[in-house]
Amino acid sequence: MKLTSLDAPGYEKVVYAEDEASGLKSIIAVHSTKLGPAAGGCRMFAYPDIEAAKTDALRLARGMTYKNAAASLPLGGGKSVIIADPHKDKTPELMQAFGRFVESFDGMYTTAEDVGISVEDIEEAAKFTSYAAGLTKGEYASGDPSPVTARGVYLSCMAALKHAFGHDRIEGKTVALQGLGHVGMYLAGHLHEAGASLVVTDIDAHAVAQARQKFSARSVAPDDIHDVDADIFAPCAMGAILNANTIPRLKAKLVCGAANNQLADDAAGEALLEKGIVYAPDYVVNGGGIINVSAEILKITDQKWVDQKVEQLAVTTDKILTKAKALNASPHKVADQFVDEILAQ
Template sequence: MNIEELDAPGYERVVYASDENSGLKSIIAIHSTKLGPAAGGCRMYKYGTVEEAKTDALNLAKGMTYKNAAASLPLGGGKSVIIADPHKDKTPELMQAFGKFVNALEGRYYTAEDVGISVEDIAEAAKFTSYAAGLSEGPFGSGDPSPVTARGVYLCMQVAAKYGLGSADLKGKTIAVQGLGHVGMYLCEFLANAGAKIIATDINQKAIEEAKSRFDATIVAPDAIYAVEADIFAPCAMGGSVSANSISQLKAKVVAGAANNQLADADCGQLLADKGILYAPDYVVNGGGIINVAAEILKISDQAWVNEKVERLATTTDQILSEATANNVLPHKIADQFVDNILASA
């Protein structure tokens, strides 16, 4: 395996690994270890270039620094990406090589599941590193973090609805869910149980059929999800979907979802506010999964610890939206300042 350092100002370490035998091409980005070892999932995606993969890894790693800090976890921010098609290129050998790559960083970075990576995949990586979490077995195995992520999103969405719609009760509300992956599907379950109406989209036909069958979801084309008549727009797919173009189409009054890096650029927060749309900062809302993984990393077997941390995400969201509303400041600016204060005092 060949491992080389990549230049990334403002990041502690960014490395690229390639392995001819397994076909591995992967980047691990460590943004900060100020609060503890970097932790963040591994994403497998068919990136067009290494540079594209690097950009995604950098954005995600920085997001993890903020997510972990906002969740009051003693962990820094890092992320890994594998350049491959998860439906065609994934093999046990590939994931085992990735495990060796993680191990080479000697504990400065812990990996777990993310888009395109399952519990079974992480188990393969864990055969060659002790710095993998989200495992289903072992004394502290936390399993799939997706349902915990979804629960946190659901709790924070209720808070956002209180500020953006006038009531935290989601019964009868219409939620536009973009993405029916692991987290999106679990979120739909929470929403359906609450009596919400679901409009959903995905490129996976099997997921679409499941959402229709289980939740009586109305299905629309991927490009049509932005313009549907909905109370809340929940991005639960890849990042950057809240862009100038999509904002111009949104009819929802609240944006709250599970995706990372939802805002396509720095101007989008203001564009949302200009349309009277309330944005619940993504890295606060979607922190449930890393809390679940953190329990495994920190060797905490008490489920009450996880539950309390996840419920605290809703409290933090409430504090952020309350301050943003009272002072007429963009919510993500309040969230960033909240985390910057934590990091400054570390």
């Protein structure tokens, strides 16, 4: 396996790995270990080139620093990406090679599942590294983090409702939900059970059909989700979905979803504020998964510890939105300031 250090100012360690035997092409980015060893999932995606993969890895790694700090976890921020099509290129040998790549960081970074990667994939990697979490077997195994992520997003959405609508009742509200992957489908279940009407989209036709059947959801084409006449927009797919093209099309009063790096840039956060749309900062509301995984990393078996941490995400969301309103500031900037103060200490 050939390892190449990549230049990334402001990051502690970024490495590109290429393994000819398995076909692995992967990047691990460690943004910060100020609060503890870096932790963050692995994403598999058919990036067009290494530079695009690096850009995503860096954004995601920094996001994990902020996510872990916002959730009051003694963990730093890191992320890994694999340049491959998860539907065509994934093999046990590739994931095992990835495990060897993770092991080369010697505990500086712990991986888990993310977009395009399943718990079973991580268990293949775990055959060759001690630094993989979200497993189904073992004394501290925490299992699939997706349901816990979805619960944290749902609870945070409930907390954000009063800032957008003046009350915390979601019954009768319409939610435009983008992405029906591991987390999106669980979130759809929470919203449906609470009485919300769902309009969904995904590039996976089977997932869309499942949501229509289980949750009486209406479906639209992927690009049409931004035009839906909805009260809440819940992005649960890829990042940078809130941008100069999509924000003018949104009719929702609240954005709260599970996707990472939802804002394309700072201007997107300001645009939401100017349009009167309440934005629940993504890395705050979607911290449930890493909380669940962190219990495994930290060898904590008390489920109450996880539950309390997840419930606290909604409290933090409420505090940030309250302060943002008082300052007439974008919630993402208030959230960043909140975390920067934690990191400075």
